[in-house]
Amino acid sequence: MTPPLRVGLIGLGNVALAHLEGYRGLDQIQVVAGADPRADRAAMMGARYGFAPFSDYRTMLAEARLDLVAVLSTVVTHREAVEAAAERGLHVLCEKPIAISLDDADRMIDACRRHGVKFLYGSSYRFLPPVAKARELIRAGTIGEVRLLTETFIGGHGPAGYHDMGTHHYPAGGPGGSGNGLVDHGIHLVDIFPWLIGSEITAVSGRGQRSGATPMAEYMAMEFRSGALGHLVYDDATWSTDLPSEGLFSWGPTWDQMAAGEAGDRGGQWQQHPGSIRVYGSEGALRIFHYANLLFLRTKAGITQVPVSGRPMPGQFGAEMASLAASIREDRPVDIPAEAGRRALEAVLGAYRSMETGERVRLEPGSPS
Ligand SMILES: NC(=O)c1ccc[n+]([C@@H]2O[C@H](COP(=O)([O-])OP(=O)(O)OC[C@H]3O[C@@H](n4cnc5c(N)ncnc54)[C@H](O)[C@@H]3O)[C@@H](O)[C@H]2O)c1
The missing domain is CATH 3.40.50.720 (NAD(P)-binding Rossmann-like Domain)
Known part of the structure; x- marks a missing residue:
């Protein structure tokens, strides 16, 4: 062996x-x-x-x-x-x-x-089972032509509860902010959006947090060659308006059923990781609960929960490592090239630049992912 x-x-x-x-x-x-x-x-x-x-x-x-x-x-x-x-x-x-x-x-x-x-870029979201399954469905045309991809993360305990990643991660004055912000977290989405839809980012705009600065809301818009739009909004220095059980809001029992005690054990529980990614197409839409390991598909036929296979969080890190090990053993190119990490960074830094110039920033053609 x-x-x-x-x-x-x-x-x-x-x-x-x-x-x-x-x-x-x-x-x-x-x-x-x-x-x-x-x-x-x-x-x-x-x-x-x-x-x-x-x-x-x-x-x-x-x-x-x-x-x-x-x-x-x-x-x-x-x-x-x-x-x-x-x-x-x-x-x-x-x-x-x-x-x-x-x-x-x-x-x-x-x-x-x-x-x-070999240099594998650790875009771990690509190995989360509902994210990988969503890509399969999108590439098979299940939701038609993708028009919009979004993620919003709002919620914390006000500015006093805000946790900056710190200057030991991001030098003061440069891109930074919290672990739920644009450069540290949003960069996951900036990598997977083009990978999900098979179309590269052509232009970006936005506003990003600086390391050590007073927290502010951040956003980034991405234009894709296909015509789709990507949108991210982050602020964890404010309070969330999420309601208990909202992680399963579209799936669990109705408020009436819960109030009447008819919900039994069907859903309705608070998900530890209720964060979600939404993908909207011309013929349907997907809701990806990437850490709760759930995937929902909506088409004119209704809403269905799509089964996903593979290990949920923290299994993505094992899958990522297994992928690198296989490319070493088989002496083949890695599954996620370092250039994909460079491209994602280029896009995020472009959003920061647009904040200074007040203009959209175009990216050179040549997506590697
Ligand atoms: N893929 C994901 O889902 C995910 C999640 C969290 C963090 N991250 C990334 O992982 C990295 C680490 O984040 P973290 O949350 O573990 O941060 P952390 O601050 O908890 O840990 C960083 C560690 O690096 C150590 N360190 C500093 N200088 C070092 C050096 N010269 N040599 C060796 N170790 C050194 C620190 O002492 C610390 O223990 C970051 O790039 C972060 O963006 C990825």
């Missing part, structure tokens, strides 16, 4: 936990080492998941006999970590956003190309 690929993790914060949980059951890889400058955290994670802890990733790269690394560290450190791994001939999975600047992204892509290593 082929021995598992030896994986090292760079960065052992929040998302590393989700990755490690998602990797459970994968026999093609083994996490043998992990590095984080917070030595206590590295030791705790190493003991819990059975890998060698390091406080400096360069020492780990030199000593741990790795095949590949997953770069899960603060955003500002992605470039140096990817370059260091590539220089040692190690394949790379890098979390989103790929980097904080296009120059950094170019340097990372160039380093991996020069050293002949």
Whole structure:
């Protein structure tokens, strides 16, 4: 039997936990080492998941006999970590956003190309079962021609409860804000929208949060070559108007049934992750509850719940890692090229630029995804 690929993790914060949980059951890889400058955290994670802890990733790269690394560290450190791994001939999975600047992204892509290593962009949403199924339906023409894709995330506990990702992720004054904002979260959607509909973004406009600044509402509009429009709206420094059970609002019992005690155990419970993505077409629409692992299709025939297969959150991180491992074993191109991460960053930074110029920003043709 082929021995598992030896994986090292760079960065052992929040998302590393989700990755490690998602990797459970994968026999093609083994996490043998992990590095984080917070030595206590590295030791705790190493003991819990059975890998060698390091406080400096360069020492780990030199000593741990790795095949590949997953770069899960603060955003500002992605470039140096990817370059260091590539220089040692190690394949790379890098979390989103790929980097904080296009120059950094170019340097990372160039380093991996020069050293002949694979570079998978960690667009984990592509591996969420209802998102993947939605793409299948869209590509099969189930909702006709896609006209609009949207995601809105509003809600927190006012400005006092707002949690900035911090200047250790995003340097002060540059793109930043919260983990539910445009550059850190919206970039997921900026990657999957063109991938879902098979049409590239041609122009963007918007308004984005700066790292360390007073929070404000953010938005981004994307125009696609097909004529479709993408729209994102984020503000988690205000209060949500979501109602209990709204995550299943279109599916659960009616308010009357609930009030009359006729709902039984049919739906109606609060979903832990009620966030959703909406896709509207000329012949139908899709509602994707990406973390609740639900997918609904509406056509003139009515509303149906579409079965999805695959592991829900945090399974997407396992699927992502399995995808990189397979491309290494089979020596074929990765499923999500680093250029897709660069393209998504280019689009988001374009929205920031439009805020300064007051004009829409056109993107050069050439989507890689
Ligand atoms: N795909 C997803 O759904 C998803 C979800 C959350 C976060 N993320 C991304 O994952 C990355 C990490 O986010 P997080 O939420 O885990 O942040 P975090 O702040 O919880 O953890 C980041 C970790 O990186 C460590 N670090 C800093 N400098 C380092 C260095 N030089 N070498 C090694 N480690 C270093 C920090 O000590 C910290 O433990 C970000 O790019 C973020 O956007 C992705």
